[in-house]
Amino acid sequence: MIELQFQHKDDAKRLYTFFNQLLDMESSPKYILQTEDSHIVQFQSAVQSEKEGLLKWMKEALCQFIMSVKLNDWLREILSNKYHYRDDVEQQQIIDIIHSVLEGKHEELAVFLPKFCMREYLMDHINHWFCEHKHFSFDSFVTFRLRSFLNELRKYVELSLDEYRMEQEYQMFIQTLREFLSDREPKIKQLHILFMDDVITFFDEDFTEIRRAELSKMVDRKLLINHPIYIDSSTIAPLLSIAPLRIFIYSEDPDQPIIRTISNIFEERIIIEKPLAFEKLKIENSPTINEKI
DSSP states (O other), X not given: OEEEEOSSHXXXXXXXXXXXXXXXXXXXXXXXXXXXXXXXXXXXXXXXXXXXXXXXXXXXXXXXXXXXXXXXXXXXXXXXXTTOOOOHHHHHHHHHHXXXXXXXXXXXXXXXXXXXXXXXXXXXXXXXXXXXXXXXXXXXXXXXXXXXXXXXXXXXXXXXXHHHHHHHHHHHHHHHHHHHHHTOOOSOSEEEEEEETTEEEEEOTTOOEEOHHHHHHHSOHHHHHHSTTTOOTTTHHHHHXXXXXXXXXXXSOTTSHHHHHHHHHHGGGEEEEOHHXXXXXXXXXXXXXXXXX
């Protein structure tokens, strides 16, 4: 029998529930879990000879419990006490970013942090604890073995908070531009934009290139005065000023930031195609071709 002790009843109850859920997913459960005390979780193998297997399973399950349940508790505590983010929705949005960083999904942020494998770190400390102690006190384990882990976690919180704030500012910026756009009368019904070799070229409805000097004349100067830092004067400002009903974007990389921003502002007005589609349409709309037809 292995015994896990907790200072808080809720933690014991959640661990008990979490372990049982893991057992329910196994095709042939070998372990019986039971609670002897509200602060203690005990569990044992149905077969006495499988004690080593039980201990290995328990260590893995405990690691999963920390990563799936307690990690979010600690993150919420840091956000609430240190950074004063107490709204549940806001906390969850920030926690989602933290998990993405921990899972390596934000490569642009990961470069600012040392390499860290949370599962390996936790398993190493769990194994060492059980080698040195007959009983497992969860709160003592956290206090004496996970101190550096919690300090490391704060770095992830701080970095993810910066990302969250930037995203909030970006969303406010996008909403402001949408509101500006909603009051604009379109100067052109359709606009074609070709992204090719880091060059952005505008074309009108007849696929005639709109030169930069002409685009500059179309820009509403109020945009640059009210949003001098955020507005891209060569692309976003002309688009907002022209306010076309339909924008055709041709690019091999539709996920590049400038295209995402244009799509977020203009939403359903955007149609994204490959550059080959632009060449085909341009030929079809060529005056020479049309005269022959």
